[in-house]
Amino acid sequence: MADxxxxxxxxGAIGREHAGLIGAQPGVVLAGIADVSEEGRRYAESxxxxxxxxxNVMLDTLRPDGAIVALPNTMHVxxxxxxxxxxxxxxxxxxxxxxxxxARVLVDASEASGVAVLTGHHRRHxxxxxxxxxxxxxxxLGDLVAVNGMWLSDKPDSYFAADWRRQPGxxxxxxxxxxxxxxxxxxxxxxxxxxxxTSNAVRxxxxxxxxxxxxxxxxxxxxxxxxxxAVASPYTWDLSSGQALYFPHQPEDCYYFGGRxxxxxxxxxxxxxxxxDDGNWQVPFVRQHLQTDGSRTYVNQLxxxxxxxxxxxxxxxxxxxxxxxxxxxLAVDKAAREDRTVTLAEMIA
Numbered sequence: 001m002a003d004x005x006x007x008x009x010x011x012g013a014i015g016r017e018h019a020g021l022i023g024a025q026p027g028v029v030l031a032g033i034a035d036v037s038e039e040g041r042r043y044a045e046s047x048x049x050x051x052x053x054x055x056n057v058m059l060d061t062l063r064p065d066g067a068i069v070a071l072p073n074t075m076h077v078x079x080x081x082x083x084x085x086x087x088x089x090x091x092x093x094x095x096x097x098x099x100x101x102x103a104r105v106l107v108d109a110s111e112a113s114g115v116a117v118l119t120g121h122h123r124r125h126x127x128x129x130x131x132x133x134x135x136x137x138x139x140x141l142g143d144l145v146a147v148n149g150m151w152l153s154d155k156p157d158s159y160f161a162a163d164w165r166r167q168p169g170x171x172x173x174x175x176x177x178x179x180x181x182x183x184x185x186x187x188x189x190x191x192x193x194x195x196x197x198t199s200n201a202v203r204x205x206x207x208x209x210x211x212x213x214x215x216x217x218x219x220x221x222x223x224x225x226x227x228x229x230a231v232a233s234p235y236t237w238d239l240s241s242g243q244a245l246y247f248p249h250q251p252e253d254c255y256y257f258g259g260r261x262x263x264x265x266x267x268x269x270x271x272x273x274x275x276x277d278d279g280n281w282q283v284p285f286v287r288q289h290l291q292t293d294g295s296r297t298y299v300n301q302l303x304x305x306x307x308x309x310x311x312x313x314x315x316x317x318x319x320x321x322x323x324x325x326x327x328x329x330l331a332v333d334k335a336a337r338e339d340r341t342v343t344l345a346e347m348i349a
Contacts, residue, residue, distance in 0.1 A: 004306055005031035007062055009055045009079050010070035011040035014093055017245055018068050019047065021302050028306055034058040055079060059086055066090065066309040073098045080106045080319075084115045089309045091301075093120040095178055096322030100330065100347060103323035110319045116308050118315040119322030121182040125300035126243050127292035128267035132257065133187045135271070135290060141259025147188055147215070147223035148256045151176055152231040153238070160205070171207035172229045173198070173333050179237070180225060181332070182317070182325040187257070190218045191328045193343040196336040202230040213332050241267040243297045264290070324348070 006022055008015055011033050022030045033044040034055035044051035052058035059067065059082060069079040069092040077097045083090040084106075096119045097103035110117040123129050136144055151172070164170045185191060193216045198208035210228035217223065234240055234250035242249035255266040262273035269290040274283050307313035315321075327347040335342040 004028045004066065004309055005062070005064045006305075006309075007031045007055075007058055007064040007067045008033045008070065009035075009058075009067060010072075011035040011037070011043050012070065015068070015070035016043065017298070018070060018091075018302075019043075019049075021298055023047070025299065025302055025306075028302070031062045031064045032058050056082055059083065059088065064088060066305065068305075069093060077102045077106045080117055081109055084109045084113050084117070087113075087115055089116040089118070089305075091118045091120055091305045091308075092319070092322070094182070094322065095174070095326045095329070096319060097326065100323060100327045103319070103326055104348075107319040107323050116315050117319040117322075118305055118308050119317040119319060119325075120301070121179065121186075121317045121322065121325065122297050122301045123179055123183050123237065123243075124186050124316050125304060126241060126297035127295050127300075128241055128243075128269060129183055129186065129297075131269060131290055131292050132255070132264060132266045135264055136187050136257060136259070140262060140271070141257060141264060142261030144188060144217075144219060144221040144257065144259050146258040147184065147217075147221060148258075149180055149184065149223070149225045150233075150235040150254050151180055151225075151227045151237070152233040152235045153229055154232045155229040160203070166203075166205040166207060168207050171205075171209060172227050173208060173211055173336075174329060176229065177211070177213070177225070177227050177332060178325060178329040180227065181328045182321075183237070183255070184215070184223065184225075185321075185325060185328065187255075188217050188219070188221060188223070190324070191331075191344055192216045192218045193341050194328070194331050194335050195341050196332045198333075198336040202228075208336070211332070211336060237267065241297075245298060 032050040034052040041051050066089045067083050080092050195214040198211040202209045209230045213225040215223040234252045235254050237254050238244040238247045239250040240252040240254050253265040253268050257264045264271050271288045272285045275286050331342040331347045
């Protein structure tokens with residue numbers, strides 16, 4: 001069979017990661033790059049790939065089998081619609097859009113046309129996240145009761161040289177928490193409502209540096225999440241999982257799932273339960289390690305996208321899924337700003 005041809009929209013940091021992954025994966029080739037910058041042109045030339053300044057021209061010229069959208073957030077919907085109009089399956093980087101209303105336009109177009117859109121929430125393809133979902137959904141933990149998670153990292157001062165990262169929307173809520181929200185939705189089910197507090201006490205920027213979040217899931221389970229980009233710690237999935245492309249591996253845990261029968265720590269995958277069903281807090285626990293397949297999340301995502309392009313699989317993260325994760329993340333921001341409980345029904349109404 002001929003190699004699948006994938007076009008890339010956007011040659012920034014994330015776009016180049018996709019380009020490198022495509023270059024290393026058998027059965028697929030990078031057909032072309034669309035980017036408006038001089039750096040993008042030079043990058044395309046350096047790897048010998050056709051370069052375009054207009055992604056519409058690229059799509060019409062190359063007629064690729066699939067396309068990856070790694071453009072600024074505000075351009076995701078327009079680029080996704082351009083792919084749908086041409087019957088081209090796309091992988092749209094997270095967030096799927098900058099607003100829920102914009103995301104709904106892409107959701108409706110994808111569902112009405114049947115042209116697949118895969119949202120780029122890569123962690124759903126990670127073996128630890130997949131195994132955690134299986135354990136929860138298969139009842140290994142019993143009824144889920146409580147969830148706790150952390151993303152505590154120390155971004156350098158140079159990270160904030162870009163002015164937009166010091167303004168509302170440039171903080172850890174909309175950049176980092178969206179990954180956590182998607183993981184929790186994937187593993188635990190839909191979120192019903194949220195409460196949150198935010199603080200900018202560390203840097204004093206207009207944007208938050210720290211937030212605490214309370215979540216109520218539709219199942220009745222409750223969750224808490226602490227996030228900060230001003231804490232020196234290994235308690236982030238990026239570091240603790242060993243799956244990230246450009247972070248050191250620091251073995252630790254960042255998610256804890258508590259059920260009536262057992263509790264699970266991720267990504268160590270240590271499961272704690274009593275030796276007998278009638279055990280209680282005065283009875284010793286037994287530790288079991290849940291095995292994963294050792295695969296790589298970004299490679300898995302690309303392989304899955306190849307199957308989506310070929311019509312062999314439905315997207316693990318559909319456009320609608322991407323919209324729901326965006327809505328839940330924006331609900332956290334709204335809850336903190338307005339100091340009240342915000343429901344997901346309100347966000348997607």
